[in-house]
Amino acid sequence: MNWQPIYALLILTSTLITYFAAYKLDTTTNKKNRSFFLYASLIINFGILFLYKYYDFFNTSVFTFMEFLGVRMKLPDFSLILPVGISFYTFQAVGYTIDVYRGQINHERHFGRYALFVSFFPQLVAGPIERASNLLPQFRKKIEFDYHKAIEGTKLIIWGYFMKLVVADRLAIYVNSVYNNAESHNSASLVLATIFFAFQIYCDFGGYSNIAIGCAKIMGFDLMTNFQRPYFAQSVAEFWQRWHISLSTWFKDYVYIPLGGNRVSKVRHYLNLFITFVISGLWHGANWTFVIWGGLNGLYLVFARLLGLQDKKIERKSFGLIISASKMFFVFILICFSWIFFRAENLEVSLLIIRRMFLESGSVFIGDVGIFIYCIMAIGMLLIKDIIDEKNISPSLSNKKGFQFMLYAAMVIIILIMGVFDGGQFIYFQF
Amino acid sequence: MKKFIVVIAIGLSIIFVLDLVFGKILEHFYFTQSSGLQYQTTYAMQETEADVLVFGSSRACHQYDPRILEDSLNMTVYNVGREAQFMLYQTALLRAVLKRHTPKFIILDFPDTFYTSEYDYDRLSLLYPYYKKHPEIRNIIDLKSPFEKVKMLSWTYPYNSIITTIAVGNLEFNKTREVNINYAGYLPLHGIFDKPLDSVPAPQTYEFDQNKIDLFKEFIRLTKEKNIPLVVTYSPIYYLYDKDPSMELCRQICIENEIPLLNFTRDTEFLDQRDYFDDATHLNDSGVTIFTKKLAALLKQKGLPKVTTSGTE
Numbered sequence: 001m002n003w004q005p006i007y008a009l010l011i012l013t014s015t016l017i018t019y020f021a022a023y024k025l026d027t028t029t030n031k032k033n034r035s036f037f038l039y040a041s042l043i044i045n046f047g048i049l050f051l052y053k054y055y056d057f058f059n060t061s062v063f064t065f066m067e068f069l070g071v072r073m074k075l076p077d078f079s080l081i082l083p084v085g086i087s088f089y090t091f092q093a094v095g096y097t098i099d100v101y102r103g104q105i106n107h108e109r110h111f112g113r114y115a116l117f118v119s120f121f122p123q124l125v126a127g128p129i130e131r132a133s134n135l136l137p138q139f140r141k142k143i144e145f146d147y148h149k150a151i152e153g154t155k156l157i158i159w160g161y162f163m164k165l166v167v168a169d170r171l172a173i174y175v176n177s178v179y180n181n182a183e184s185h186n187s188a189s190l191v192l193a194t195i196f197f198a199f200q201i202y203c204d205f206g207g208y209s210n211i212a213i214g215c216a217k218i219m220g221f222d223l224m225t226n227f228q229r230p231y232f233a234q235s236v237a238e239f240w241q242r243w244h245i246s247l248s249t250w251f252k253d254y255v256y257i258p259l260g261g262n263r264v265s266k267v268r269h270y271l272n273l274f275i276t277f278v279i280s281g282l283w284h285g286a287n288w289t290f291v292i293w294g295g296l297n298g299l300y301l302v303f304a305r306l307l308g309l310q311d312k313k314i315e316r317k318s319f320g321l322i323i324s325a326s327k328m329f330f331v332f333i334l335i336c337f338s339w340i341f342f343r344a345e346n347l348e349v350s351l352l353i354i355r356r357m358f359l360e361s362g363s364v365f366i367g368d369v370g371i372f373i374y375c376i377m378a379i380g381m382l383l384i385k386d387i388i389d390e391k392n393i394s395p396s397l398s399n400k401k402g403f404q405f406m407l408y409a410a411m412v413i414i415i416l417i418m419g420v421f422d423g424g425q426f427i428y429f430q431f
Numbered sequence: 432m433k434k435f436i437v438v439i440a441i442g443l444s445i446i447f448v449l450d451l452v453f454g455k456i457l458e459h460f461y462f463t464q465s466s467g468l469q470y471q472t473t474y475a476m477q478e479t480e481a482d483v484l485v486f487g488s489s490r491a492c493h494q495y496d497p498r499i500l501e502d503s504l505n506m507t508v509y510n511v512g513r514e515a516q517f518m519l520y521q522t523a524l525l526r527a528v529l530k531r532h533t534p535k536f537i538i539l540d541f542p543d544t545f546y547t548s549e550y551d552y553d554r555l556s557l558l559y560p561y562y563k564k565h566p567e568i569r570n571i572i573d574l575k576s577p578f579e580k581v582k583m584l585s586w587t588y589p590y591n592s593i594i595t596t597i598a599v600g601n602l603e604f605n606k607t608r609e610v611n612i613n614y615a616g617y618l619p620l621h622g623i624f625d626k627p628l629d630s631v632p633a634p635q636t637y638e639f640d641q642n643k644i645d646l647f648k649e650f651i652r653l654t655k656e657k658n659i660p661l662v663v664t665y666s667p668i669y670y671l672y673d674k675d676p677s678m679e680l681c682r683q684i685c686i687e688n689e690i691p692l693l694n695f696t697r698d699t700e701f702l703d704q705r706d707y708f709d710d711a712t713h714l715n716d717s718g719v720t721i722f723t724k725k726l727a728a729l730l731k732q733k734g735l736p737k738v739t740t741s742g743t744e
Binding site for chain 1: 442
C-alpha cells in the first residue's frame with residue numbers, strides 16, 4: 001500500500017471522470033449517448049483499478065495457462081504499488097454514476113461537494129462504501145453540532161479501537177504464528193487459528209468501520225452501518241446481510257440485479273449468485289484464494305436455495321435457543337472454512353492447511369501463554385458486548401449515563417492494558 | 432457543543448483516575464515479583480551489587496555461568512543478560528546500573544548485529560515499567576517512536592500486555608518452574624542439538640542502525656568514564672560464517688577504544704562438538720561449563736581485568 005501524495009491524482013481523475021459523466025447523463029436524453037457516458041466512466045474507472053490491482057495477477061495467470069498449452073509468452077509486469085483506498089472510492093464513484101444513469105438521483109452540480117463525497121476522509125481508506133443518495137444530501141444541509149450524535153460517535157470510536165487493538169491485533173499474533181508456519185502445525189492448532197482469524201478479521205474490519213462511522217458522526221454525518229454482529233447469523237444469506245453490508249449491497253445493486261437477480265430461470269439465478277460472489281472475492285484481492293473464497297460463499301448460497309433454505313426473515317420466536325445456537329454454529333463453521341482461503345498466502349498453503357486439519361492430530365499449540373490468555377479474554381469481552389447488543393439486554397442499565405461513562409472509561413483502560421500497539425495494521429488497507 | 436466538551440472532560444477525568452489507580456496497582460505488583468524474567472530485569476537494574484556483570488542477549492544469559500567465573504576471578508558475578516535484547520537495551524541497563532553501583536569488571540557478549548530492525552525497538556517495551564523511575568533511560572525508550580513520551584504519561588500503559596506475567600511472577604510456584612531456575616542470572620539450557628554444522632553465507636551489505644552503533648560506543652565510553660575494565664566477547668556458535676559486517680564493525684570499534692575482544696565463534700572445541708549446543712546459537716549447560724572455564728582461563732592468561740591509566744585493557 002502506498003501513501004504518496006501523487007496518488008491524489010488518481011482519485012482526482014476518478015472524481016473528474018464520474019462528475020463529468022454524471023453531468024452528461026443528466027443533461028443528455030439520447031439513449032445512445034447516455035450509454036456511451038456510462039460505459040466510458042465504468043471503463044476508465046475500472047481500467048485504472050484493473051491496472052493497479054489486477055494486471056499483474058491476470059498477466060501471470062494467463063501466462064501460466066498459456067505455458068500449460070505450450071505457448072511461452074508473457075507481457076511485462078508493471079509491479080505497481082496499490083494506492084490506498086482505490087477499491088473503495090472507485091466503487092463509490094462508479095455507484096454514483098450508475099445511480100444517475102438509472103435516474104435514481106440527479107447529478108451533483110457542485111464539484112467540491114461531489115469531490116467531498118468521493119474523498120470523505122473517514123471512509124475513504126476502507127469504507128463503508130457510501131451511496132450518493134445517503135451522503136450527498138447530508139453534505140447539502142447546513143450541519144449544526146449535534147450533541148447526541150457526537151456522544152454516539154465518540155462511543156463508536158472507543159469501541160472501534162477496542163475491537164481493533166484489543167481483539168484483532170491480539171488474535172493476529174497467534175494466527176500469524178500458526179498460518180505462517182502451517183506445515184509445522186497440527187489439526188487442533190490450525191482449527192483454533194482459523195477460528196481466531198474469524199474474529200480477527202471481523203474486529204479488524206468492523207473496528208475500522210466503527211472508527212470511521214464514529215468520526216463522521218461527531219461531525220454530524222451518518223454513514224451506513226457496515227457490520228451487524230455477523231456471527232449471530234443463522235444462515236449464510238443472513239451472514240451476508242450482516243457482514244460488510246456496504247459492499248454486499250453494492251454488489252447486489254450493481255452486479256447481481258443487472259445480471260437478472262432472481263427474476264430469471266433457476267439455473268440462471270444460481271449462476272448470478274455465484275458470479276456475483278466470485279467477483280466479490282476478486283475485489284478483495286488479486287489472488288486465486290480470494291476468488292475461491294468468494295466462490296465458496298456463492299456455492300453456500302446456491303446450495304441453501306437448492307435445499308430450500310431460503311433467505312427469508314427468520315422468526316426468532318419460532319425457534320428454541322438450541323436450534324438457533326446450532327444454526328449459528330453451523331454457519332460459523334462454513335464461514336470459517338472459507339476464511340482459510342482468505343487468510344492463506346496462496347492456494348497451495350490453503351490446501352496444505354485443509355489437509356493437515358483433517359490428518360494431523362495432536363495437542364493445540366499454545367505458544368506464549370500470556371498471549372493465548374489475552375486472546376481468549378479478548379474474544380470473551382467481544383462476545384459479551386455483542387450478545388448484549390444483539391439481545392438488547394438490560395436497556396435500562398445501558399441507558400444510564402453513569403453506567404455508560406464507567407463502561408467506556410473502562411474500555412479505554414482495557415485498551416491501554418491489553419491493546420497491541422506495535423506493528424498492527426488494518427487488514428482492509430490492502431484493498 | 433459546550434455540553435459535549437463538558438462530558439468529554441468528565442470522561443477524561445474518570446479515565447485519568449482509573450488510569451492512575453490501576454497503574455499504581457500494577458506498578459506495585461510489578462515490583463513485588465519475586466521470580467521470572469521481569470524480576471530479573473528489576474534485580475539487574477535496581478539491586479545487584481555484584482563485582483562482575485555479564486551483559487548481552489540470550490547468548491549471555493544462557494551461556495555464562497557466574498559460579499565458574501566467581502571461582503576464577505574471586506569476585507561476585509551476576510549475569511544480567513536478557514533474551515532478545517540487543518544493544519538498545521544493554522546500554523539502557525548499563526546507564527541504570529551505573530547510577531547506583533560501579534562494578535569492578537564488565538563482560539559484554541556482543542549482542543547480535545548492528546543492522547536495522549524495528550523489532551529491536553518494539554522490544555524496548557520491556558523497559559516501560561522503568562520509564563518513570565529511571566529518567567536516564569528515557570531517551571533510549573523514546574527511540575521507539577515519537578509518541579512514546581505521550582504514551583508514558585499513562586500510568587497503566589507501561590504494563591501493557593504483561594498483567595498475566597505480573598500475576599504469575601508474584602506466585603511462589605513460579606520460582607520452581609524450570610524456565611525460572613537460574614544461578615545468579617544464568618539460565619541453563621539442557622537440550623542437545625541434533626542438526627549438522629551449517630554454513631551461513633556472508634550476508635549482503637545491509638544498512639547499519641546508527642542508534643545501535645552510537646549506543647555501543649556509549650557503552651564503551653561509560654565503562655571508561657567509571658574506570659571499569661570491559662571485555663567484549665563473541666561466545667561459541669554452531670555454524671560457520673564467512674564474514675559478518677556487524678562483527679567486523681564491532682572489532683574495529685573495540686580496537687579504536689583498546690577494548691579486548693575475545694572471539695570463540697571459530698573455536699573448534701565447540702564447532703566439533705554438537706553435543707555442547709542446545710541449538711545453533713546457544714550452548715547447553717555442559718557446553719556452558721566448558722566455555723565459561725575456557726573464558727575464565729583466557730581472562731587469567733591475559734591478565735584481565737586490568738585497569739590502566741588510560742581506562743581499560
